[in-house]
Amino acid sequence: KAGVTQTPRYLIKTRGQQVTLSCSPISGHRSVSWYQQTPGQGLQFLFEYFSETQRNKGNFPGRFSGRQFSNSRSEMNVSTLELGDSALYLCASTSSASGGLSSYNEQFFGPGTRLTVL
Amino acid sequence: AQSVTQLGSHVSVSEGALVLLRCNYSSSVPPYLFWYVQYPNQGLQLLLKYTTGATLVKGINGFEAEFKKSETSFHLTKPSAHMSDAAEYFCAVSAGSSGSARQLTFGSGTQLTVLP
Numbered sequence: 001k002a003g004v005t006q007t008p009r010y011l012i013k014t015r016g017q018q019v020t021l022s023c024s025p026i027s028g029h030r031s032v033s034w035y036q037q038t039p040g041q042g043l044q045f046l047f048e049y050f051s052e053t054q055r056n057k058g059n060f061p062g063r064f065s066g067r068q069f070s071n072s073r074s075e076m077n078v079s080t081l082e083l084g085d086s087a088l089y090l091c092a093s094t095s096s097a098s099g100g101l102s103s104y105n106e107q108f109f110g111p112g113t114r115l116t117v118l
Numbered sequence: 119a120q121s122v123t124q125l126g127s128h129v130s131v132s133e134g135a136l137v138l139l140r141c142n143y144s145s146s147v148p149p150y151l152f153w154y155v156q157y158p159n160q161g162l163q164l165l166l167k168y169t170t171g172a173t174l175v176k177g178i179n180g181f182e183a184e185f186k187k188s189e190t191s192f193h194l195t196k197p198s199a200h201m202s203d204a205a206e207y208f209c210a211v212s213a214g215s216s217g218s219a220r221q222l223t224f225g226s227g228t229q230l231t232v233l234p
Binding site: 004033035042043044045048056058090092106107108109110111112 | 159161223
């Protein structure tokens with residue numbers, strides 16, 4: 001079974017530009033979450049999508065957005081890039097449909113997209 | 119709200135020695151707790167998780183952790199370190215059985231170095 005795929009793996013942009021990152025979850029997984037990892041702030045939750053709907057959102061400005069397609073693939077977009085947006089962006093997929101006590105399933109993480117903003 | 123504190127951003131042990139990585143959490147609801155490992159230029163891999171039931175949890179690669187509610191701790195241990203254990207380790211908490219169970223709050227990470 002193929003793992004979580006993220007494209008591209010590396011990206012260099014300049015301030016003010018926008019960027020779109022892609023995540024393909026494990027086949028059959030319907031939930032996709034995004035995290036930002038930086039040396040200063042560590043790992044922070046961005047948002048989670050399930051069945052094309054955003055279910056949870058972290059504390060990030062509106063420049064950060066995402067979407068999920070009917071095949072569960074997800075994209076995240078960052079507009080008007082700032083230097084501080086340089087980070088490793090991780091995507092995680094899980095098969096669980098709900099957050100119930102007995103239904104938690106492991107989040108499988110992709111290798112990440114390394115975004116550098118110059 | 120949840121939070122995680124990992125004591126020690128860098129830990130060094132000799133090969134064959136005990137590994138102990140410390141994690142304390144804060145949660146307003148019964149938590150789910152996790153340990154992840156990250157190797158350079160890779161994503162996160164789940165080592166083990168505590169949701170309910172037995173408080174001593176065994177994971178992959180010989181790691182285990184014990185959930186101690188009274189101490190709000192979830193320390194990670196391994197009896198004998200191996201060179202391949204060198205990596206960064208993250209403790210994480212989620213809001214248990216609530217609807218945001220997949221929203222993980224991570225600690226700042228502990229870089230484990232294994233000395234020959």
